[in-house]
Amino acid sequence: MxxxxxxxxxxxxxxxxxxxxxxxxxxxxxxxxxxxxxxxxxxxxxxxxxxxxxxxxxxxxxxxxxxxxxxxxxxxxxxxxxxxxxxxxxxxxxxxxxxxxxxxxxxxxxxxxxxxxxxxxxxxxxxxxxxxxxxxxxxxxxxxxxxxxxxxxxxxxxxxxxxxxxxxxxxxxxxxxxxxxxxxxxxxxxxxxxxxxxxxxxxxxxxxxxxxxxxxxxxxxxxxxxxxxxxxxxxTLRKALYFDGIRGGILPRFKSIHLGASNNVKKSKDNRKTFKDDTTSNKVDTKKVNADEKDFLCKCGLQAKQRLSKQDDENKGRVFYRCSKSKGMQCDFIHWGNKLMCKCSTPALKLVTSKGGNKGRVFFQCSNTHKNCRFFRWEDSILE
Incomplete structure (x- = not known):
C-alpha cells in the first residue's frame, strides 16, 4: 500500500x-x-x-x-x-x-x-x-x-x-x-x-x-x-480530517508483530504476521455478520458502537454493540456479536506495535489485502 x-x-x-x-x-x-x-x-x-x-x-x-x-x-x-x-x-x-x-x-x-x-x-x-x-x-x-x-x-x-x-x-x-x-x-x-x-x-x-x-x-x-x-x-479543507489521530500519519510508521504462540502464526499475502484465530474455529459467514450485526441502531436511533468485553467470564474478548452516547446518557441497548468486523465486512486483523511511544499496544486493522478499507482501532479504545 x-x-x-x-x-x-x-x-x-x-x-x-x-x-x-x-x-x-x-x-x-x-x-x-x-x-x-x-x-x-x-x-x-x-x-x-x-x-x-x-x-x-x-x-x-x-x-x-x-x-x-x-x-x-x-x-x-x-x-x-x-x-x-x-x-x-x-x-x-x-x-x-x-x-x-x-x-x-x-x-x-x-x-x-x-x-x-x-x-x-x-x-x-x-x-x-x-x-x-x-x-x-x-x-x-x-x-x-x-x-x-x-x-x-x-x-x-x-x-x-x-x-x-x-x-x-x-x-x-x-x-x-x-x-x-x-x-x-x-x-x-x-x-x-x-x-x-x-x-x-x-x-x-x-x-x-x-x-x-x-x-x-x-x-x-x-x-x-x-x-x-x-x-x-x-x-475549504484540502484533505480528509479524522479526529481519531490514526489516519493522520501514525499508522504508516507501525511495524506489526505477532502476539500469540508460535504454532498459531501464519503469513498473509503482504508478509504480515497475524493471528490464526483459534477462538472461532467455526467459520463465520461474513455476509450474515454484516447484515445482522454491523448496522445495529440503538433505542436512541443512533448507530450502535462496537466494543470488546473485558469481563473475566465466558464473554471475555467477545464483541458487543451498545449505545454510542456518553456514559450517563446511554440507552440500555446491547447486542452480542461474534468478532470485530472492519468496514468492508471482513474480520479485523489483531496486531501489536513494536516501536515508538505505542510499543506493545494492541490494535485492529482491515485484513482485506486486496481492498483495504482503512479500518483501524486501538484495542484499549474499544474495550468496555
Missing part, C-alpha cells in the same frame, strides 16, 4: 491534546440557553482530545483578547497543535449582507472578522492545519418550512490564506436557528455532539457533517412544531 499518498491527503492529528477548543457561550438573556449546550460541547471536545477553554458572556474587546492570546500560544509552539476549533452558542443575524453574532451589551462581531484572524498570514502556526467553527446562532429572521417529498427510485500541497476551514452552522443563511423553549437545549448542538462522539473513529468530518445535516432535517420534535432547520456546511 502506498502510505505516502494517504499522508498527503489526510490531515495529521497525532498530538494529545489535538489543539485548542474555544467555547464561547452567552447566557445574558436566559442562562438555560447556554448551560446544557455548553456542557454538550465541552463533553464532545474533551472526548475528541482537545484542550477546552470556555468564555462566558464576553464583550467584543474581551473576545478579541481571548482569540489573540490563544493565537500567540499556538504561534509559540505550533508543532503541539494539530487543529483549532471555535464554538459559539448565542444569537446572531445578518445586516447589509454580512453575518454577525451578538456578544455582551448587544455588541456585534462579524463572522468574517472571526475567520480572518486564523488565516494563514495572520496565524502562521495554523497554516495548513484544520480550523473548525461550530456556530449556534441565527443567520436571519426567516422561518424554515418542511415539505413532503415524492421521489423515484489532486489535493493541493499549498495552503492559501483561507484554506483549511470547516464551518458548521445550524441553519441556511437568512433563516432562524431553534432552541427548545422549555429547556433551552439546541437540537443542533446535541446532534453534533452525538454524531462526532459516536462516529469519529470511523468517519471523517465531512461524512459526519453530512449525517448531522440529515438528522437535523428529520428532527421529529421540530417537524411536529411546524419548523424545519437545514444545517449548513462550509468547507
Amino acid at each position: 502506498d502510505w505516502s499518498s494517504d499522508e498527503d491527503s489526510i490531515y495529521t492529528m497525532i498530538n494529545k491534546p489535538r489543539g485548542i477548543a474555544s467555547i464561547v457561550y452567552m447566557t445574558d438573556d436566559d442562562p438555560k440557553y447556554g448551560e446544557k449546550n455548553r456542557q454538550w460541547l465541552k463533553e464532545m471536545w474533551e472526548g475528541l482530545d482537545f484542550q477546552v477553554i470556555e468564555v462566558n458572556n464576553p464583550n467584543k474587546d474581551e473576545l478579541t483578547h481571548h482569540l489573540e492570546h490563544w493565537k500567540s500560544e499556538i504561534g509559540r509552539s505550533p508543532s503541539k497543535h494539530d487543529c483549532f476549533s471555535f464554538s459559539f452558542i448565542g444569537h446572531g443575524g445578518i445586516k447589509n449582507g454580512e453575518e454577525y453574532f451578538l456578544l455582551r451589551n448587544q455588541e456585534e462581531y462579524k463572522f468574517i472578522d472571526l475567520y480572518a484572524k486564523f488565516s494563514a498570514p495572520l496565524c502562521p502556526g495554523l497554516a495548513g492545519k484544520p480550523k473548525l467553527f461550530i456556530l449556534q446562532a441565527c443567520r436571519g429572521a426567516q422561518n424554515g418550512i418542511s415539505v413532503e417529498l415524492f421521489t423515484s427510485a489532486s489535493p493541493s500541497s499549498i495552503a492559501t490564506d483561507m484554506s483549511d476551514y470547516f464551518i458548521l452552522q445550524p441553519c441556511f443563511i437568512g433563516y432562524k436557528s431553534y432552541f427548545n423553549s422549555q429547556n433551552g437545549q439546541s437540537p443542533f448542538i446535541e446532534t453534533v455532539k452525538d454524531v462526532f462522539l459516536g462516529e469519529y473513529r470511523d468517519n471523517d468530518v465531512q461524512t459526519m457533517a453530512t449525517n448531522i445535516t440529515r438528522k437535523i432535517s428529520n428532527n421529529t420534535p421540530l417537524l411536529k412544531d411546524g419548523k424545519s432547520q437545514t444545517t449548513t456546511i462550509t468547507t
Whole structure:
C-alpha cells in the first residue's frame, strides 16, 4: 500500500491534546440557553482530545483578547497543535449582507472578522492545519418550512490564506436557528455532539457533517412544531480530517508483530504476521455478520458502537454493540456479536506495535489485502 499518498491527503492529528477548543457561550438573556449546550460541547471536545477553554458572556474587546492570546500560544509552539476549533452558542443575524453574532451589551462581531484572524498570514502556526467553527446562532429572521417529498427510485500541497476551514452552522443563511423553549437545549448542538462522539473513529468530518445535516432535517420534535432547520456546511479543507489521530500519519510508521504462540502464526499475502484465530474455529459467514450485526441502531436511533468485553467470564474478548452516547446518557441497548468486523465486512486483523511511544499496544486493522478499507482501532479504545 502506498502510505505516502494517504499522508498527503489526510490531515495529521497525532498530538494529545489535538489543539485548542474555544467555547464561547452567552447566557445574558436566559442562562438555560447556554448551560446544557455548553456542557454538550465541552463533553464532545474533551472526548475528541482537545484542550477546552470556555468564555462566558464576553464583550467584543474581551473576545478579541481571548482569540489573540490563544493565537500567540499556538504561534509559540505550533508543532503541539494539530487543529483549532471555535464554538459559539448565542444569537446572531445578518445586516447589509454580512453575518454577525451578538456578544455582551448587544455588541456585534462579524463572522468574517472571526475567520480572518486564523488565516494563514495572520496565524502562521495554523497554516495548513484544520480550523473548525461550530456556530449556534441565527443567520436571519426567516422561518424554515418542511415539505413532503415524492421521489423515484489532486489535493493541493499549498495552503492559501483561507484554506483549511470547516464551518458548521445550524441553519441556511437568512433563516432562524431553534432552541427548545422549555429547556433551552439546541437540537443542533446535541446532534453534533452525538454524531462526532459516536462516529469519529470511523468517519471523517465531512461524512459526519453530512449525517448531522440529515438528522437535523428529520428532527421529529421540530417537524411536529411546524419548523424545519437545514444545517449548513462550509468547507475549504484540502484533505480528509479524522479526529481519531490514526489516519493522520501514525499508522504508516507501525511495524506489526505477532502476539500469540508460535504454532498459531501464519503469513498473509503482504508478509504480515497475524493471528490464526483459534477462538472461532467455526467459520463465520461474513455476509450474515454484516447484515445482522454491523448496522445495529440503538433505542436512541443512533448507530450502535462496537466494543470488546473485558469481563473475566465466558464473554471475555467477545464483541458487543451498545449505545454510542456518553456514559450517563446511554440507552440500555446491547447486542452480542461474534468478532470485530472492519468496514468492508471482513474480520479485523489483531496486531501489536513494536516501536515508538505505542510499543506493545494492541490494535485492529482491515485484513482485506486486496481492498483495504482503512479500518483501524486501538484495542484499549474499544474495550468496555
